[in-house]
Amino acid sequence: MNATRPSIRKFNPGTFQSDDELIRQFVVRKHELHLVLEVLSGNINAKSCQHILVAGPRGRGKTMLLARVCAELRTNKALSQHLLPVRFMEESQEIANLADFWLEALFHLAKTTAATNPEFSEELLVTHGDLAVRWQDSNFEELARAAVLGAADRIGRKLVLMVENMQSLSADLDSDFGWKLRKTLQAEPQIVLLATATSQFKGLGEADGPFFELFRIIHLDPLTVSECAELWRMASGEERDNREIKPLRILTGGSPRLLVIVATYAEHRSLRQLLEELVALVDDHTEYFRGHLEAIAKTERRVYLAVLDLWQASSPAEIASRARMDVRSVSALLARLADRGIVFVEGSGRKRLYSAAERLYSIYYKLRRERDEAAVVQQLIQFMTVFYSSEKLDEIFEVIQREAIKSPVIRDGFQRAISVGKLTGARIDRAKELFAQVQAADDLLKEAGKLYHIGKLEESIEACQKVIDQFGNSDVTELQKLVAIAFVHKGLSSSGRGEFGVAIEVWDAIIERFGDCGKQELDEEVALALVNKGVMHQYLEEPETARSTWRFVAERFRDSDSPELQVLVATSLSYLASVQIELGNANDALHIINTIEKQFRAFDHDRRFALQLWRTMLTKSCALFALRDPHAALDAFRQTCVGFDPRDNEMIGYFLARLPALIALGASAGELAEILSAEGMDDGFMDIVIIALRKISGETVRAPAEVLEVAEDLREQIESYSSTGDWLSLDSFDVTSH
Incomplete structure (x- = not known):
């Protein structure tokens, strides 16, 4: 742990931070930074500038990217001689028209120059004050624009106006705002606009719109797993390999903001502890989640809550049904939420599906709902805890x-x-x-x-x-x-x-x-x-030595009256059966399994023996598939379903480890999925397994994005290990503690 780790800004990057601190903390989005700086560098001697729009939902790192660009323009001598960053507030609430836009630019230009040229800054503030009282003048807009352009000429540098939430300005201001702004931007090379938006907005994609082909658009995609690991290292001071970081990426949707929230909470916690304590993390940030919900207008909030409640990507009709509202009204409200980057849209036309843009909101909502709904989330988290907790799945x-x-x-x-x-x-x-x-x-x-x-x-x-x-x-x-x-x-x-x-x-x-x-x-x-x-x-890979060791335990302590020793005898016999299957001796494996059942069935009231008997039944299913007896094998598999406890991490781990073996030995993924569903195990933990098995069977499945991603990883693991012959090397054998 790095004891001197700097404070991380989750919501206002760049506020009261030095340029050096910003540069140190900017560890992802480097490709996007390069693209922005490349365009800005090309504008230095251009007679008509290329403007930039950074697009991405809330929490994707737009503000941090702008703050980092500011730092570069201030510290890079080759750029600072020609370009001056002028950063607007994140929410430009005071802008009602284009005149206000130029007046706001003048104000922030004065603030920007205060440290390096206080007299000039003071002069600009006086000009700003004089103009502000002349808002009723017919040429007010022209005067404000001229003041900004005149200041740029006197400074001798191009002004890079950094404006966030461009979609709001475009939607809320006068209809001619876009066309007037475009005219100035194309005619005046002193001004470069670097804007952000949470979504596509009116006038941007239409050929007859004011912003059509005005911007070089740079999209901020969700962070990759490796990028999440890099950001985690910076925010927490701790190393996580890609497999450990994957569940955190899934839960946060690759959102830098949410990942930093989790990372700053995760101090000294293992991945297992962190996932198990996710409920506490959400509870610690209740005000953040609640504040976001309360900021949404009441009618829109009703639709958004329906999206959260459905969790998976859903159609307008499904959302309308859950919200108990007219579908046409819901469609219009969903469009508004999508424009603000609050919901994510996939597909087009009548096939559009909507889900929450920031995944943790669905989890927050579910955990705050009734116990049964919270249990679904907790079972997903438990599954991820077991499935992703290994550091090197392909080895141990x-x-x-x-x-x-x-x-x-x-x-x-x-x-x-x-x-x-x-x-x-x-x-x-x-x-x-x-x-x-x-x-x-x-x-x-x-x-x-x-x-x-x-x-x-x-x-x-x-x-x-x-x-x-x-x-x-x-x-x-x-x-x-x-x-x-x-x-x-x-x-x-x-x-x-x-x-x-x-x-x-x-x-x-x-x-x-x-x-x-x-x-x-x-x-x-x-x-x-x-x-x-x-x-x-x-x-x-010394199975003969392993067999002789376990056989020695089984024989030496066979007659002991110590329950602890008898559990280890059962464990050794169970491992022996697994090795026999690996070596192609399925009949010998069945003989050992029958010995286990006969010797320890009377003790199944003891959890330790019950667990070994359950594991043995799953191994028995593998042995029977190996002997080409699918009917008996599936019957044994059904019995494991009856005894399965989704709260038991050992059972989860062993079950996941045996799935590749079952598939490799001839089990139909579709039949296994049907049995799990028929036994009433199609929720929580097993729901993920069923989805993975159905994907293997070629089915198209709808489910929450988090569940689909975990199921996809499970599907890849099952297919990889079942096809390579490494299916028995997974978790059939666990080192054991007390």
Whole structure:
């Protein structure tokens, strides 16, 4: 984290900011900046200037781009000698006609020159005051225009008038405003107009309009994923790779403003934490969202709320039905909202569809609505949390934690420490000392867990190593348990860093130290290390070694009466079944699956065993597809639907990982989608899966833009992995914690 990161302006870029600060913060839209400066440079010696219009919806960075152009014109010697930026206010409410336009230009020119030529600036302000009281004169407009042109001549530089929201000026002012302005701009080379607009406006695209072919139009598209990552780095001081940044781009629609809002909220949060806390982020910015809604006229707001409520791109008829209004009135109001860049239009004619231009508004509205509607958004966010949280999907899925790091609960005060003293026969002061040691080790492990969950893996490893160094020689079982846990989680952090060989060495150290101790508490950590060691060998493409490791766990601890050890036995058998499918031994896989079902079905009331049984059923579906028994395979798939819990991130991760395998082994994407719908799973999480499967089947699907983008990414992943043969290397094997 960069502690000296400058303050970011979300709404008024350039206000009370130095040119150097603006230049440092301008990390995206560099291509558009180059285009603007290229046109301005070409105007320096031109007898008739090319004017510029920067177009894009709210929040796309128009104001920031103009502020950055200002900074360049002030600091670039080659440009500053010839061009002077004169920046109007973002909302030019005082302009009612062209005379007001020139009077406003004179006022801002005076402000612009105040620092470098105060006497001249004061003279311009006096002229402005004199003209302002002559507003009833018949030649008022001509006098104001002449004052601006005369000032430009005296300065000896061309004036670059920067005017925002040109669409509002065009719509609200006199009908001859555009033609008069065009005449001056074409006749007077001292003036260059650099304007912005949220949308196309009247007179711009029509051949008989006043602004037709007057402007070089530069469109601001949504930021790409890599641009979002660059802006995120500047705004938060943190690195995010493209896969991590993708869900943030989807939720913000690639809007620089919304991305900066999220980035400034995201300090010290992992992607998982940030997505899970999106509701809090929206709550923190309620005034921003509410203020935007209240700024819209009442009748227009009713239509806009219907757009937000529908969420997906919708037709005027659908919006009218939701708003309970006449469709013709709604169409007219939608056109006005589109002109102001509040709604986004796709298609043309009768096929036009409308959606909110800034995506987070739909999410804000849904979260503020009834519980069922908020749940739909929360399920989308949960899906994205799991789907996008891995850093390198094509190599390894990030660890899916079952729980936070859990150590022996020895926090109930001094009486619990006494029990440790009894084991050694020590006096009460020795018991106090042991309690303090256990508490210190426990605190270090909790710190390691926090560091792990925010992605600070190296620091997490250091905290684990402190436990090992300080308490590794103890013969007290409770401390040995904590040392073993430290080894386990040191290995987890190493695997998270992609250091699979190091992780294996760490887990080998547990096995060597505690493998033959005969204490159940330590056997649990040894078994955990062995299971994870097998996972590492699988990632290293050593399936035979992985199989022998998991088989050893299953055989050694088969008869243990420890539930923790039995869960690891079930896990090992489940992994063995997956590897057998990978190696083409589907019959052997089915035999292992039957063993799991027979041995652990009686314990399905325990979530840990229920989860393994559910995973096994999904693996069974894969095995049956491999054996060309689609009827039985689909029946097994139906059973997994019955047991699926959309609130369980582990289930989500494993389900997503198995989809490519099912498709690769012969499952029909359309049939899988039909089963999911028939089982009543066509909302929230599974709705995204169903859309992806239908896309694979070639169907055209309508849904909210956020959902469609996530579903498209899922579709690409499924098709990529199912076609390349890498379908079993995804998330079938998870390193495991407590």
